Amino acid sequence: MTASLLEVKDLVVEYPGKGFRAEPFRALKGVSLDILPGETVGLVGESGSGKTTLGRAALGLAPVTAGTITYDGRDISHLTRRQRRSLTSEIQVVFQDPYSSLNPSMTIEEILIEPLTAAGVAKATARTRVRDLLDQVGLPSDARSRLPREFSGGQRQRVAIARALALEPRLIVCDEPVSALDLSTQARVLDLFVEIQERTGVAYLFVTHDLAVVRHVSHRVAVMYRGEIVEYGDGDRVTSQPEHPYTQRLFMAAPVPDPDKQEERRAARRAFLASEAGASTLGAA
Numbered sequence: 001m002t003a004s005l006l007e008v009k010d011l012v013v014e015y016p017g018k019g020f021r022a023e024p025f026r027a028l029k030g031v032s033l034d035i036l037p038g039e040t041v042g043l044v045g046e047s048g049s050g051k052t053t054l055g056r057a058a059l060g061l062a063p064v065t066a067g068t069i070t071y072d073g074r075d076i077s078h079l080t081r082r083q084r085r086s087l088t089s090e091i092q093v094v095f096q097d098p099y100s101s102l103n104p105s106m107t108i109e110e111i112l113i114e115p116l117t118a119a120g121v122a123k124a125t126a127r128t129r130v131r132d133l134l135d136q137v138g139l140p141s142d143a144r145s146r147l148p149r150e151f152s153g154g155q156r157q158r159v160a161i162a163r164a165l166a167l168e169p170r171l172i173v174c175d176e177p178v179s180a181l182d183l184s185t186q187a188r189v190l191d192l193f194v195e196i197q198e199r200t201g202v203a204y205l206f207v208t209h210d211l212a213v214v215r216h217v218s219h220r221v222a223v224m225y226r227g228e229i230v231e232y233g234d235g236d237r238v239t240s241q242p243e244h245p246y247t248q249r250l251f252m253a254a255p256v257p258d259p260d261k262q263e264e265r266r267a268a269r270r271a272f273l274a275s276e277a278g279a280s281t282l283g284a285a
Contacts, residue, residue: 003073004034005203006058006171011067013053027053029227030067037170040197040204042214042235044250045224054224055173055207059093060084071171089119092164096176098156102148108134108159109144115166133162136199137192154185161192165200174206178213190216211250215239223247 013028028050035041045051056062058069064077076087095101102111109130116126131141137158148156157177164172174193178186194217196202208214214221218235223244231244242248 002036004070005037005039005072006035006205007068007070008033008054008058009068009070011054011057011069012065013050013057013062014065015063026065027062027227028057031224031227031229032067033222033229033232035171035203035205038197038201038203039220040193040206040218040235042206042208042218042221043224044208044211044214044221046209046250048226049224050227051207051209051224052175053227055093055175055205058205059091059173060087088115089167090169091171091173092167092169093173093175094157094160094164094177097180098153098160099148099180101160102156102163104148107145107147108139111148111159112144112163112166115163119167129166133165136165136196137162152185153181154189157181157189158192161189161196165196165202168200169202171203171205174204176208177206179208179210186213187216193217211239211247211253223250 009032011028011031012026014024014026017023017025031050031054033041033043043051043054053062057064060076060079067077068075069077071087071091076084079087106114109127112130112133113123113126116129117123121129130144134141134143139155139158139162143151143155143159148159151159157180160177177193178189181189190213193204193206197204204217206214206217215235218239220233221231221235221238222229223231223238223242223246225246231238231242231247238247239251242251
């Protein structure tokens with residue numbers, strides 16, 4: 001058996017309640033999952049489900065109240081800032097919004113060189129690495145001298161991916177990386193994620209609200225609802241034959257390109273929600 005690269009076990013994350021003597025808000029309630037080297041685990045759920053909190057906890061950006069996060073056999077649940085910086089070359093992130101995640105006053109070369117020089121790479125070597133990175137994400141070499149505002153949303157996200165790849169990490173947390181893009185651009189960026197993984201062996205924790213997106217890229221899928229994982233398993237099975245009612249609702253809400261099939265799915269979702277409402281009424285009675 002291959003050892004897990006990242007293992008989350010019984011993770012609890014709480015935030016202080018709002019107001020005097022308010023109870024703390026429990027964002028994660030004993031969540032467990034693991035990611036193997038070179039694997040993509042999709043983490044899907046609606047807004048407020050806790051999926052982004054889990055990604056932030058893996059990055060050291062959310063407080064761990066209980067449970068553990070283990071990276072490559074090392075407990076990283078409560079690292080100091082200095083200790084966390086030592087993991088920068090191992091764990092990287094691609095954020096949701098390509099428009100705000102890049103410094104608008106820096107050229108693309110400056111953006112990509114920054115993490116390299118911070119890691120002690122010589123500037124001449126870093127410039128060569130930038131050319132390689134742009135080639136990896138399908139951008140021309142002359143992109144180096146341009147500013148982020150000169151690129152489309154999909155191209156900016158390619159720059160963000162290149163920045164995440166700069167230090168050759170083993171794990172990238174992808175936090176809704178295509179939700180701000182149109183559908184055709186989404187497909188191209190998702191293909192790029194898959195291609196990079198096949199070439200480099202990087203692992204992804206892929207956070208999204210869209211079941212169709214995780215179907216495209218994930219080996220395994222975890223479905224989150226109100227701070228808990230309600231379904232977890234093979235990506236093809238979870239995204240095509242979901243077992244949990246919440247996952248079934250997500251499946252029925254996902255759009256399909258065929259108008260007739262889309263209408264059938266909408267009708268099925270309405271019937272499903274009506275049956276759930278009826279069951280809730282009977283239970284209350």
